Amino acid sequence: MDIEAHAERVGDGTALAAELESAFGPAESVVVRELPGGNANDTLLVEWDDAEYVVRVPPTSTPAPEMLADVGREYAALGAVADTEVPAPRLLHRCRDASVVGDEFFVMELLDGEVIEDRVPERFDSPAARERIVDETTDALAALHDVPVPDEFDADPDTPEAYLERELRTFRDQLAWAEERTTEERRVDGLHDLADRLEDRLPERPADATAFVHGDYKPDNLMFAPGDAADLVGVLDWEMAARGDPLADVGWLLSYWEQESDPSIMTDEVRERYGDHNYFEMLRVFVEDYSGFTSHPDSPGRGHIVDRYEERAGREYRHDEFYRALGTLKLGVITEGFFRAHLDDSPNAKPTYPVMRMVPFVLAEQGRQILDGEVPLRE
Incomplete structure (x- = not known):
């Protein structure tokens, strides 16, 4: 051999x-x-x-x-x-x-396909193909929430309230872990403020409204087939799957689904503090270019996703601001962990990790905007 x-x-x-x-x-x-x-x-x-x-x-x-x-x-x-x-x-x-x-x-x-991270391939660059991508994305999420919860997840919370409480507790624990190192460089107070506000706004949900959830259902974890059909061929990265609140999956997806009318999350504070940072351009790409597909005028918006999900899943998507802001908190905490990984072992950390010095600030701002009603679900 x-x-x-x-x-x-x-x-x-x-x-x-x-x-x-x-x-x-x-x-x-x-x-x-x-x-x-x-x-x-x-x-x-x-x-x-x-x-x-x-x-x-x-x-x-x-x-x-x-x-x-x-x-x-x-x-x-x-x-x-x-x-x-x-x-x-x-x-x-x-x-x-x-x-x-x-x-x-x-x-x-090994699946044969392509992940759409920012711009769509030329073969999908039409209103009809863009709508099919969104519909395929939404239909698969609705189908997932009908799959019986695997026995391996029996220890997971059995009510949405318990699941959301566990999520917030985990986020706080992870943030504290990351800040053992990152606060030597700076502190992102906005993530703590966001966690506090979300704890105060925990939604009331039916006790039996749990489902099998992916936990990381977002555009760059979806693979589409080669050719012109825009068929979804694979949902990837299942390591955060759980028995939980399906609306958290929807809110997580929507938190990535920026629209052209959304306010900027590149705050004056971030520009003043980091404008001359070596990785500031990478931050701009993260903020502005990643959403190139979702914010395109020919791409269906968040309201289209919600309408189709409710139709396919037979479930009402409520408490939108809470669930979208929960998504931004989750990503903010994860990126703060990436920044710790950069500080702990820079030579072996992923090449994108230095930009994580800045990313949690813009995510905290995004969460604040959502909870303050500045980013409506529908345009």
């Missing part, structure tokens, strides 16, 4: 190749590469002769210990949506032996 390893954590690839041989049979040629993108579980591409597989494994260190990188949860979630209306990669193998690559891992199929 000829093994070519381009991923530091697998060493010379011998142990991984031996494990995969037990699952897929022998191969004459094996190539292992790291796939870029994402901030949670690591992704490896394995070329096994003419076949290609994806390996998901926890990172060697995680910037959000309680929120990301749960391989067992992701494996259970993918198993739950297999053979349902929710498109996702098929599971192929699981290995609990941490000696192989330093942690447990699983193998799934």
Whole structure:
């Protein structure tokens, strides 16, 4: 067997190749590469002769210990949506032996498609294709919330109120963990203010209104097919799946869905403090360019998503400001964890992490705007 390893954590690839041989049979040629993108579980591409597989494994260190990188949860979630209306990669193998690559891992199929992060590919750049992308996105989320909650998640909260309380508690704990290092550089008071306001506005929800939730359902975790059909072929990154409040999934998606009429979140404070920072242009791209698809005048807005979700799910989306602001708090806390990872181990941190010095400020501002009614659901 000829093994070519381009991923530091697998060493010379011998142990991984031996494990995969037990699952897929022998191969004459094996190539292992790291796939870029994402901030949670690591992704490896394995070329096994003419076949290609994806390996998901926890990172060697995680910037959000309680929120990301749960391989067992992701494996259970993918198993739950297999053979349902929710498109996702098929599971192929699981290995609990941490000696192989330093942690447990699983193998799934490699999907053929493209993730739309900011601008749509030219083949999708029409009002009809844009609407299909949004409808496919919304329909899959509604279908997910009809999937029975896997037995592996029985320990998760059994009411929306308990789920939301746990979420806010986790966010506060994660923020405190990140600030053990980040407050040596600066403090983002706006995230604490946002958490306080959300705790005061916890919505009343029916006790039986829980569902199977993705926890990270957003545009860059969705893969669309090649060709002109704009078909959704895969929902990715399931490590935060849970039994929880489905409206939190909707609000998280909507918090990413900026519209042309939304006020800017690039505050004067951020511009004055960081205008000459080496990564300020990257911040501008994060704020302005990431939403290039959602804010385009030919793309359906947040109201379209809500209307279609309510129709498909048979569930009313209420307490919009709370759920969207909860999404911005969640992302703000996660990015503060990324900034800690940069401070703790800059040489090995992801290249985007230095910009996280600034990102939590604009997210705190976004949450404030939403709760203050400055960013209406509909244009």
